[in-house]
Amino acid sequence: MSNITIVPRSFKEQPAYNLIELDDFSGVIFRPRKELRKQEVYATCHLFVVVLSGEKVVHTPEGDFHIRSGNAFLVRRGLHMFSEIFAEDHQYESLIFFIDDRLLADFFRTNALTISSPAPGVQPKNIFQIPVSPLMRAGIDATLPFFSNKAAVSKELLKVKLTEILLHIAQSKQGTEFLSFVKELQSHHKKDLLPLMEENFARSFSVKHFAELSGRSLTTFKKDFRNTFQQSPQKWINEKRLERARFLLTHTDLNVTDVCFEVGFENLSYFGQLFKKRFGTSPKKITTAQNPQK
Incomplete structure (x- = not known):
């Protein structure tokens, strides 16, 4: 599996980015290193991004979005995207706000914004x-x-300045679209666990980050997860990853290392231990049995 940048976690883990954090949002000025100009990105908060210089192309399941200097875009939490940066003389810069549901709910309530529900x-x-x-x-x-x-x-x-920006968005040509986005969050704060987990179990996320994606605290996530799947999150995730790994080892030419990372494990030794405990044989023996020349 290719490396995925999980935001805002990646900024929190690198003090050089000088992330400013509050309870319900955080912000950063992003000036990427050369090796970060093409990234696979997964957002655990809503993103408001302003391109200050250079250009960005964002590839998503909904299509490709070309954002030029001076424009902005809003991204819903949980979107998986591929980002490409273009800039003359390697000068790209953007302002990114990572926004929690709570801030948008307060914004909606405080400003008494009323709109029709989406069709x-x-x-x-x-x-x-x-x-x-x-x-x-x-x-x-x-x-x-x-x-x-x-x-x-x-x-x-x-926070006052960010709220002012959100008000400008609400009063822009995209206002109805933005307010529909905000209002929809109020009735769908918690994501359904079944599709969320089925779609993402092979990503190398921790249980804590799955909780964030679902819109739940870690404690509530574990409780809801057990009620839905009748087992703990980590046990279910490992089981799904191991089943996927056995399928890939049996039906593809991928080697053990590639399969390990493809299904979401980050430690080859740990993967081998779990696999042998689950299936009674090592991953290497399965690949050798399928293709003795491997």
Whole structure:
């Protein structure tokens, strides 16, 4: 399996990015290293991204989105995407806000925004572009000094600035789309576990990150998971990964190492131990039996 950048976790793990964190959102100025110009990305929070310089192409199941300098886009939590960055002289820069459901719920409630529910059968978009008006750009520019002087940051004031930006979006041409997106979150805060887990068990996520994707606390996730699957999350995940691994070893030419990472394990020795305990034989013996020349 290719390496997946899980955001915002990857920024939290690298202090050089100077991430600013609050209870219900965080933010960062992103200037990528050369090796990060093509990334597979999985978002565990909603993303509001403003391209400050350069260009970005985001490939998603809903299509490809080309975002030029000066424009922005909003991404729903849980979207799996592939990001490509283009910039002259290697100068790409973006402002990223990682937004929790709680902030959007407070925004919706505090501003007394009322809209019609999305039409029956129409799924709200997981990603959409937002042209940046001069007034919205002024609000965005007002947040930038916070990231160059983190020690003096008033986090409460930064939250006010972000709320101002969200109000600009709500009043833009994409306002109805944005407000439908926000309102839909209120009735579908918790994702159904069955499709979530079936679609993602082979990704190298921890139980904690599966809980985040589902919109639950870790304790609630474990409780709901056991009620749904009648076993613990880790046991179910390992079982699904091992079954997938046996299938790949039996029906493809992938070697043991490739299969290990393809199904979501990150440690080859641990994978081998679990596999032998589950099936009574090692992964290597299965590949050898299928193809003695391996």
